[in-house]
Amino acid sequence: MRPIFQPRLVNGPFADPALFVDLLFERRALLFDLGDIAALSPRKILRTSHVFVTHTHMDHFVGFDRLLRICLGRARPLTLFGPVGFIEHVGHRLASYTWNLVENYSIDLVVTACEVSADGSHASRATFNSRERFQRRDQDPAELHDGLLLDEPALQVRCAVLDHGVPCLGFALQEAMHVNVWPNRLAELGLVPGAWLRDAKRAIIANAPDDTPLTARWRDGDESRERLLSLGTLRQSAVQCVPGQKIAYVSDVAYHTDNLQRITRLVAGADLLFIEATFRGCDVDEAQRKHHLTARQAGSIARDSAARVIVPFHFSPRYMDCEGALVSEARAAFLGVTP
Numbered sequence: 165m166r167p168i169f170q171p172r173l174v175n176g177p178f179a180d181p182a183l184f185v186d187l188l189f190e191r192r193a194l195l196f197d198l199g200d201i202a203a204l205s206p207r208k209i210l211r212t213s214h215v216f217v218t219h220t221h222m223d224h225f226v227g228f229d230r231l232l233r234i235c236l237g238r239a240r241p242l243t244l245f246g247p248v249g250f251i252e253h254v255g256h257r258l259a260s261y262t263w264n265l266v267e268n269y270s271i272d273l274v275v276t277a278c279e280v281s282a283d284g285s286h287a288s289r290a291t292f293n294s295r296e297r298f299q300r301r302d303q304d305p306a307e308l309h310d311g312l313l314l315d316e317p318a319l320q321v322r323c324a325v326l327d328h329g330v331p332c333l334g335f336a337l338q339e340a341m342h343v344n345v346w347p348n349r350l351a352e353l354g355l356v357p358g359a360w361l362r363d364a365k366r367a368i369i370a371n372a373p374d375d376t377p378l379t380a381r382w383r384d385g386d387e388s389r390e391r392l393l394s395l396g397t398l399r400q401s402a403v404q405c406v407p408g409q410k411i412a413y414v415s416d417v418a419y420h421t422d423n424l425q426r427i428t429r430l431v432a433g434a435d436l437l438f439i440e441a442t443f444r445g446c447d448v449d450e451a452q453r454k455h456h457l458t459a460r461q462a463g464s465i466a467r468d469s470a471a472r473v474i475v476p477f478h479f480s481p482r483y484m485d486c487e488g489a490l491v492s493e494a495r496a497a498f499l500g501v502t503p
């Protein structure tokens with residue numbers, strides 16, 4: 165089954181970080197980090213519903229203005245997540261413009277900023293409405309369980325609070341389990357597909373017990389009738405469950421035990437890991453001073469997290485003429501071989 169996530173780095177590995185994840189069938193997209201997004205078409209930007217910002221160093225947040233510029237006048241709300249201090253940063257960005265004419269827009273754009281606390285236990289929230297000239301309105305904070313920021317039937321986004329000299333978030337995007345139904349086995353049971361099957365799939369994803377009753381469609385000669393069926397019967401005879409895709413995004417983190425433990429837990433078993441590899445291994449002292457990873461460290465984190473594929477990015481421009489060295493350092497550490 166085709167995964168619903170279509171991830172793509174907006175820029176090359178030497179330019180600003182931003183990962184655009186299109187959601188198949190949803191006409192919607194998620195953004196991880198908000199560096200320069202000039203390369204994203206307005207059509208794609210308009211699809212963005214949620215933005216997950218690791219931290220507000222300029223190269224990760226400068227795209228906020230373009231996002232806002234294009235989304236003004238859009239009906240769909242925009243929700244952004246970030247680390248400690250994030251609501252204030254969003255508020256200041258919004259306050260830096262003159263909004264006296266914005267109430268003339270027929271549609272109100274609601275921007276919600278969510279800020280994950282330093283211990284990851286809760287998220288403070290504030291909304292900014294264009295109709296109120298983006299005045300800040302504080303909302304009730306939300307409790308966070310295991311870093312869960314977004315919980316939808318088709319996907320979940322979790323975060324881990326990491327250290328980059330300042331609090332910085334790492335993210336994992338998890339697709340819900342795929343429930344595949346074998347048409348021939350369904351026919352053997354005398355059952356006919358229909359809306360009831362969609363409800364059954366939902367119940368399976370929600371891990372409902374085997375004795376959950378289903379009102380299924382059943383073929384009776386040329387007619388189809390309703391028949392009561394237990395979820396367990398369907399589960400055991402006509403269904404195969406396949407884990408959904410997992411994408412992890414880690415950028416701008418210091419290499420130390422505490423970060424490593426949190427990252428490997430967040431990333432564990434990811435199909436695809438986007439991870440910063442800012443410095444070469446020979447510049448490890450500078451990487452440490454600047455709370456960044458080397459390519460080798462990025463590769464070993466991917467290995468320890470049992471990621472399936474690593475995409476190193478966010479390279480320092482100083483290595484512009486030796487990009488291959490960064491990539492092979494990361495790959496070698498990931499594969500556990502000497503470069």
Ligand SMILES: [Zn+2]
Pocket residue numbers: 219221328416
């Ligand atoms: Zn940074």
